[in-house]
Amino acid sequence: MVIAEQGSSETHLQPTADTAASRPLVEMTNVTKVFSNGTVALSDMTMTVMPGEFISLLGPSGCGKSTALRIIAGLGGISAGSIDWPSFRINSRGLPDGDISFVFQEPTLMPWQTVFGNVYLPMRLKGISRKAASERIMSALESVGLADFHKAYPRELSGGMKMRVSIARALVTEPKLLLMDEPFAALDEITRQKLNDDVLALWKSTGITVVFVTHSVFESAYLANRIVVMKARPGRVDSDFPLHTSLERDSHYRTSEEYRQACSEVSARLSEAMGGEEHA
Template sequence: MAERALLRLVRVGKSFAERVVLRDISFRMQQGEILSLIGPSGCGKTTILRMIAGLANPDTGTIERNHALNEKGRIGYVFQDATLMPWASAEANVALPLILQGLPSKEAHQHANAMLAKLELGDFACAAPHELSGGMKMRVALARALITNPSLILLDEPFAALDEMTRHALNDEMLKLVRARGTSLVFVTHSVAEAAYLSDRVAVLSHRPGHVMAEFKMPWSCEQTPALRYEKRFTEETARISAALGRAMDDGNLVGAA
């Protein structure tokens, strides 16, 4: 074993009541790696993130976290909605993880302010969440996930509700920030193009009970530029992933018909 993995899932399974949601999920991640999970609706992608974050426990199998992940604040989480505290300013929302770690409020707010500036929200530090656009709220959520300088950030379809231009811009900004810090990402998305663009690897999950049907290694690790989206090799990769995703959907339909 060359390097100790940051995270390793070994034959992880999860059921809710009688319903098996996940079966034999196995993958491993190195520090700094970006993995996308893509699959049909309801195949348990969110459940995988929740288990990695420790919000739920697997019924079978094991999740091995590197000790780097076991301290408070070493894992960041970005939800489908921005999930901001509506009573708190953008800055206070971003400062929250630091405050929960026990940092003095003043210091936490200074860090939060600096982080907001990095995400081009410096002028909106005092704004209430309802004064921000959807894209800006997501930026705040991203800033909050980055503020503790975590080893791993889990993202659950964070940009699904945004328009394409905003989504592309946020993808590029996020990549720049996490590459600079060597942060790992597990990124759940419905968009094949988004998964392909962001990731080192893309895992296609099957219909419920979800398991990893196919895994694709992206050939452009760490060299994404906006122009990549229009290159031939990008189109080819997304076509391969789409085909696998199509098979995953078909499997589900066959099961459904039987």
């Protein structure tokens, strides 16, 4: 556990684990984060992540969503409160040792490496030979529909394909927890919808736990089975609620009355968190 002292109906989308009987993956309790310039990014934020969930961390730009995600990943310290990773191996610094993967807003691929080489990177950092990692790399690429492009270079790929490579790189280590920081925000709507479907398919087929940062009501209502809405700076949880559906989430769901109602509920929660501002 990392602790900082003060001043320092049946549904198609459900968690794949029995969360009531499982240990949490992450427990944030009254976490505050103050940057060196005095900016209070998070204040008294409490959130628990259970195995098998698909959580959407929703809020306006600048509300601390990305900061919270980095803290969950063990990539940033806290100023007050505590954070614990009960289901992970913990290293000598009190941080999770592996089993967490991060997909950033940009693909951050190495231009001099092939698709295969980019996905191999986390395995290489673990000391695993290219030959020994080959089967897992190709399996990860197959899961995102890019096995036939394993010899291609990033310059030969579209924006959506580059992001698929980034997702494959995150999945190749077979993590317990996948953290995604607005990964599709810069993509066109058609590509974004396709990647939303791909991520849902991966979540349902692998049982991985996902925390997905977005400021889109429509994306969060489509993807998540639990939504955590944050208030604007200083960031903290305003509402935390499940969002299930009786329909399969696909192209037909996007035009359904149930999806419209889900978007309406999420939008109302976000509007309340923003002090009544309208949000499309």
